[in-house]
Amino acid sequence: MKGGKMSKKKIELSEKVTKLVQKYLEISGGNLDELTNEALLTYLTDHLKSSQIKDALKERDEADANYADKLIHNEINNLNKF
Numbered sequence: 001m002k003g004g005k006m007s008k009k010k011i012e013l014s015e016k017v018t019k020l021v022q023k024y025l026e027i028s029g030g031n032l033d034e035l036t037n038e039a040l041l042t043y044l045t046d047h048l049k050s051s052q053i054k055d056a057l058k059e060r061d062e063a064d065a066n067y068a069d070k071l072i073h074n075e076i077n078n079l080n081k082f
Helices: 015-028 032-047 050-058 062-080
Strands: none
Touching: 015 032, 032 062, 050 062
């Protein structure tokens, strides 16, 4: 996984989300861990300020801060495509 060591978290999906996840995974051939990480990353980068992202990742190491810079830059570029 990009960005470092993964931590295990238990989440409970609603029935609606479960059905959508099952359909998406059936079509994409992906797995729940990848989908969850990508979805959360997208949601969080959309809802946090870049300074908040950098601050949260600063607690880790410099490599993660560089990853955050690249991530923010990529998200901005993705938004500019619309």
